[in-house]
Amino acid sequence: MQNLMNFRFALAALTMIAFLVSWSGAGYFGMELLAEIAILGLLAMSLDLLAGYTGLVSLGHAALFGCGAYAFAAFTVLWGWPASLAMAAATLLTGLLSLIVGAVVTRVQGIFFIMITLAIGEMGYEIIFKTRALGGDDGLAGIPRLDLTAIGVDLNDPGAFALFLLLILPVVYLLLRRLLASPYGAILNGLHDNPVRMRALGLPVQRYQISIFAFSGALAGFAGTLSAQHTMFITPQLLHWTTSGEVLIMVILGGLGTLVGPVIGAATVTLLRHELSDLTDYWSLWLGVFLILVVMGGKNGVVGWLEAGWSIVRRGRVKRSSNDASR
Amino acid sequence: MLTDSGFWFVQVLNSLQLSMLLFLLSVGLTVIFGLMNFVDLAHGSLYALGALSGYSIARATGGMWLAYLLAPLCVMLVGALLYVLIIDRMRKAGPMKQVLVTFGLIFVLLDIQRYIWGTDQLGVTSGIPFSGSFVMFGETYPTYRLFIICVGLLVFAALFLLLEHTRLGAEVRASVDDPETASCLGVNVERTFFVVFLIGSALAGLAGVVALPAFSAEAGMGVSILVPTLVVVVVGGLGSLKGAFAGSLLIGTTLTFGQVFFPSFASILMYALLVAVLLIRPSGLFPARG
Numbered sequence: 225m226q227n228l229m230n231f232r233f234a235l236a237a238l239t240m241i242a243f244l245v246s247w248s249g250a251g252y253f254g255m256e257l258l259a260e261i262a263i264l265g266l267l268a269m270s271l272d273l274l275a276g277y278t279g280l281v282s283l284g285h286a287a288l289f290g291c292g293a294y295a296f297a298a299f300t301v302l303w304g305w306p307a308s309l310a311m312a313a314a315t316l317l318t319g320l321l322s323l324i325v326g327a328v329v330t331r332v333q334g335i336f337f338i339m340i341t342l343a344i345g346e347m348g349y350e351i352i353f354k355t356r357a358l359g360g361d362d363g364l365a366g367i368p369r370l371d372l373t374a375i376g377v378d379l380n381d382p383g384a385f386a387l388f389l390l391l392i393l394p395v396v397y398l399l400l401r402r403l404l405a406s407p408y409g410a411i412l413n414g415l416h417d418n419p420v421r422m423r424a425l426g427l428p429v430q431r432y433q434i435s436i437f438a439f440s441g442a443l444a445g446f447a448g449t450l451s452a453q454h455t456m457f458i459t460p461q462l463l464h465w466t467t468s469g470e471v472l473i474m475v476i477l478g479g480l481g482t483l484v485g486p487v488i489g490a491a492t493v494t495l496l497r498h499e500l501s502d503l504t505d506y507w508s509l510w511l512g513v514f515l516i517l518v519v520m521g522g523k524n525g526v527v528g529w530l531e532a533g534w535s536i537v538r539r540g541r542v543k544r545s546s547n548d549a550s551r
Numbered sequence: 552m553l554t555d556s557g558f559w560f561v562q563v564l565n566s567l568q569l570s571m572l573l574f575l576l577s578v579g580l581t582v583i584f585g586l587m588n589f590v591d592l593a594h595g596s597l598y599a600l601g602a603l604s605g606y607s608i609a610r611a612t613g614g615m616w617l618a619y620l621l622a623p624l625c626v627m628l629v630g631a632l633l634y635v636l637i638i639d640r641m642r643k644a645g646p647m648k649q650v651l652v653t654f655g656l657i658f659v660l661l662d663i664q665r666y667i668w669g670t671d672q673l674g675v676t677s678g679i680p681f682s683g684s685f686v687m688f689g690e691t692y693p694t695y696r697l698f699i700i701c702v703g704l705l706v707f708a709a710l711f712l713l714l715e716h717t718r719l720g721a722e723v724r725a726s727v728d729d730p731e732t733a734s735c736l737g738v739n740v741e742r743t744f745f746v747v748f749l750i751g752s753a754l755a756g757l758a759g760v761v762a763l764p765a766f767s768a769e770a771g772m773g774v775s776i777l778v779p780t781l782v783v784v785v786v787g788g789l790g791s792l793k794g795a796f797a798g799s800l801l802i803g804t805t806l807t808f809g810q811v812f813f814p815s816f817a818s819i820l821m822y823a824l825l826v827a828v829l830l831i832r833p834s835g836l837f838p839a840r841g
Contacts, residue, residue: 281647328826332833335590335646339785340829343822346778350822354815465778469654476651506666512658519651520640 231534233401235527236484239491240394247386255382257498261491262389263451266396268474268486270443275472276481277404278436279416280330283338283468284345288325288441290463292318292448294352297364297458302357307370307453315446322441326434333419342465349463363459367452379453389450393487396443400483412436416481473515479527488526557688562811568696568765570803571703575758576776577783578710578795579751585727585790585839586744589638590646592653595777596660597752601626601759602768603664606673609763614678618760626756627749634748657774664770674767682764695765702761706754707796714792723747727790727839779806782825788835797836 247258267289274280295317299310329340353361369379372388379385403409411432414422423429452458461467470493478489493511500507523529580594605622609615633656641652681694714720725733726740734740759768766772779802787798805824809817828835 275647281650283650328830332829335584335588336785336829336833338590338646338650339781340826342778343782343825343829347819347822347826350816350819466774472651473654506662508658509662509666512655512662515655516637516652516659519644519648519655520637 228531231531232482232484232527235530236394236397236487239484239488240390243390243393243491247383247390250383250386252382255386257494259382259386259389259454261487261494262386262393263447263454264471264474264490264494265393265487266447266450267444268471268478268490269396269400269483270440270447271471272475272481272483272486273400273412273436273440273443275475276483276486277409277412277416278433279419280433280437281338281472282329282341282345282437283465283472284325284341284343284348285440285444285471286465286467287345287348287463288318288322288444289448289451289467289471290352290458290460291321291348292445293452293458293462294358294364294448295445296449296452297367298358300368301364301366307368311370311446311449314449315442318445318448319438319442322445323434323438326437326441330430330433330437342468345463345465345468349460349465352463353460359459361460363457365457367456367458369453369456385454389454392450397483397487404483473511477515477518477525479525482524482527485525485527492526557690560688561690561692562807564692564696564700566804566807567800568699568803569807570799571700572758572762573779573783573803574703574796574799575706575754575761576780577787577799578706578792579747579754580780581784581787581792581795582723582727582747582790583744583751584784586723586730586747588646589642590649590653591638592650592777592781593633593656593660594751594755595773595775595780596657596664597626597630597755597773598759598762598776599664599768599770599773600629600660601756602763602772603668603673603759603770604756605760605763606668606675606768609675609678612678615675615680615760615764618763619757622760623753623756626759627753630749630752633752634745638748639745657777661770661774664773668768668770670770672767672769675764679764693765699761699765702757706757707792710792719743719746724839779821782821786825786828786835788838790839791835791837794835794837794839801836 243258243261246254250258267285271282271285274282274285292314295314296307296310299305299313300307305313325344329337329344332340352358358364369385370388372379377384377388379388404412411422411427414425414427415429415432419429448462451462474489474493475486476489477492478487479485496511496514497507500510504510518525523532576594576598580591583589583591583594601622604625605615605618608618608621608625612618637652637656641649644652679695681698684691684693686692712720714724722733722738722743725736725738726743730740759772783795783798783802785798786801787794787796801824802821805821806817809820813820
């Protein structure tokens, strides 16, 4: 187990190095891709907390992501708040909303949980879609980015913005890793494995589920504020359930409940989409086939494959060394 | 507006017609859900396939009648293929993986449909039965929509007879109620599920081809109908014919009248209804399993 944790940590470090190396050689388009990967990576990690670690599969997570983006846009564009204050307020607001939503949705389990999160997410989508003050179906434009000129960084430069996001990513990763290693993280794992037994142990199951739903929602909202700053133009599509589905795909492709997997999944899907859409108009067909094969393959996504490969390599090495000893 | 009988007449027929389409779609899905706890998000894509293949058949034969017969068969064949290749292997995998695999299937089927039929709206204009309209309470109403309502009611009656008065129906009810005991008593639950899946696919195809003359077909139509169908299934209660029928009427009426009275909030009303039902009666209005 400890070994597995170290392996994943090494994988996370390697992924980060790969991002930074590609950043140093990227052109304008590469910077945009890296920024998108970093944002989706944050969102996918937040969903992994729910789906992977706690066993709450939500199909409405994009609505919280969109809530963060729209709250940020409303605070900056409509009310003229500075971006830093707007980011904090939007994250907090999404967290509060997630707390309320979490209190409602955690009352049902399993397939019903999937359905109720889908329904509430779609409600959010419809509300934004119909609200003219937020641009309705036309979307909302003219969103500013955080002003870091005080420390000599201009985030309107695509390279600087991509690096800014790529530096947030490992910070959040380390924080979540710390959280999951704590007793609280152990409780989440217990809820994933056997909620009935956790209740029998005297644990207020629903209260813990609500708390992680709220925390995960706040993180999704934070990713939303970054997404609004990245594209500077947002549409209700951000909140749609198919967006939630795509993020879930990233989590699964990368490896459920591995934290680094969702980031790898976000990178894989974003790059695949980019590469395949150059080659064919029907790229989502291949994405779908890929997804079906990964899920039916039985391993836990990319991280699962790598871990299986690593354990074969290690077993080989252990065998060789024991052979050496007996000789 | 509210005291005008013509207005009520048109709106009630509209909501009945939408309800019957939703019923055709949701009845297969609800038994698939209820019988094997299988989450099938690709069901809406079969609806689109029914409409699109119906379009091609109608174009080739110059009339809709053959399309009504052949399009559900086509969809059933595709359903059988999906079952053998994918569904059967995912049976024991848990809802999470089923959601993902069938979500992947949505992408695959959508792009295949786009590849074959393009992205345009395809409408049938000639050879439609009951293409006239009639006048009642001072309102003209297309006869074809009455036909849709009749198809829905007929299917409901046929399924009711099938479930209550045939051996297959008894096996389906037993398998929904308690699969382990049913298989101990010699019911081939696997085969029952396969048959139900085929019937469900064919009904989704039928819904598509019946809707074709009224709404025209396009590749994306399966995705947009999916969510209301899932709502019907959950509101009605998993696995029950009565639940699918009641749920369809409730959601069809909510959507139609919501569209008239609160145009901006029609679908929000539907989701609010779902959330309310899940919180008050988590297993739906008429669940098959008590």
